[in-house]
Amino acid sequence: xxxxxxxxxxxxxxxxxxxxxxxxxxxxxxxxxxxxxxxxxxxxxxxxxxxxxxxxxxxxxxxxxxxxxxxxxxxxxxxxxxxxxxxxxxxxxxxxxxxxxxxxxxxxxxxx
Amino acid sequence: xxxxxxxxxxxxxxxxxxxxxxxxxxxxxxxxxxxxxxxxxxxxxxxxxxxxxxxxxxxxxxxxxxxxxxxxxxxxxxxxxxxxxxxxxxxxxxxxxxxxxxxxxxxxxxxxxx
Numbered sequence: 540x541x542x543x544x545x546x547x548x549x550x551x552x553x554x555x556x557x558x559x560x561x562x563x564x565x566x567x568x569x570x571x572x573x574x575x576x577x578x579x580x581x582x583x584x585x586x587x588x589x590x591x592x593x594x595x596x597x598x599x600x601x602x603x604x605x606x607x608x609x610x611x612x613x614x615x616x617x618x619x620x621x622x623x624x625x626x627x628x629x630x631x632x633x634x635x636x637x638x639x640x641x642x643x644x645x646x647x648x649x650x651x
Numbered sequence: 652x653x654x655x656x657x658x659x660x661x662x663x664x665x666x667x668x669x670x671x672x673x674x675x676x677x678x679x680x681x682x683x684x685x686x687x688x689x690x691x692x693x694x695x696x697x698x699x700x701x702x703x704x705x706x707x708x709x710x711x712x713x714x715x716x717x718x719x720x721x722x723x724x725x726x727x728x729x730x731x732x733x734x735x736x737x738x739x740x741x742x743x744x745x746x747x748x749x750x751x752x753x754x755x756x757x758x759x760x761x762x763x764x765x
Contacts, residue, residue: 571751571752571753573753582743582756582757582758582759583694583743583756583759584756585753585755588752588753590751590752628693628694632751632753632754634750634751637682637747637750638684638696638699639684639696639745639754640696641693641694641695642693643692643693644692644693
């Protein structure tokens with residue numbers, strides 16, 4: 540079945556550092572790909588998405604490009620802030636059953 | 652988008668009891684799902700709530716333990732039956748408005764079983 544493999548943390552960075560979280564997937568057909576974020580004590584929010592190959596999702600300075608050739612959807616941010624401290628989940632929505640499958644999650648801590 | 656309200660937001664329950672979680676959406680949605688997030692873990696799909704018919708359960712989840720109702724396109728309930736401490740988790744309702752876009756999540760219901 541469809542699955543997502545996500546770089547596990549925890550990841551600790553200094554403010555203004557570059558962040559990348561790797562995500563690769565296995566799926567039949569043409570899935571949609573997402574990054575969700577869970578801030579401390581809060582619910583799950585959509586960060587960005589891409590629904591077809593070569594699409595780039597972006598939001599709040601974060602970017603991820605849907606790479607079909609490498610089955611990847613890596614998350615990047617050029618300069619992180621303390622407020623970016625959260626758990627980040629890569630997720631895939633299959634083209635056949637429409638369910639959302641999540642990666643293990645990566646805890647990111649940004650220090651001032 | 653969709654706004655999802657879940658009740659209760661949290662509860663402490665005794666072993667052997669059952670609890671029903673409600674999910675109310677502010678608009679009609681075609682797809683509704685129930686997820687579980689165990690402490691420090693990722694989200695695992697429990698089942699797809701089907702309007703007017705029995706839910707579709709994922710491997711490892713059964714109807715006797717997690718009965719689900721979905722009487723209409725805006726409301727669903729998940730019951731956690733005969734609870735044990737291993738059921739202590741956050742249970743999340745999720746909805747989708749189309750087949751390729753994102754799913755929207757409620758704030759979750761945090762259950763602690765003693």
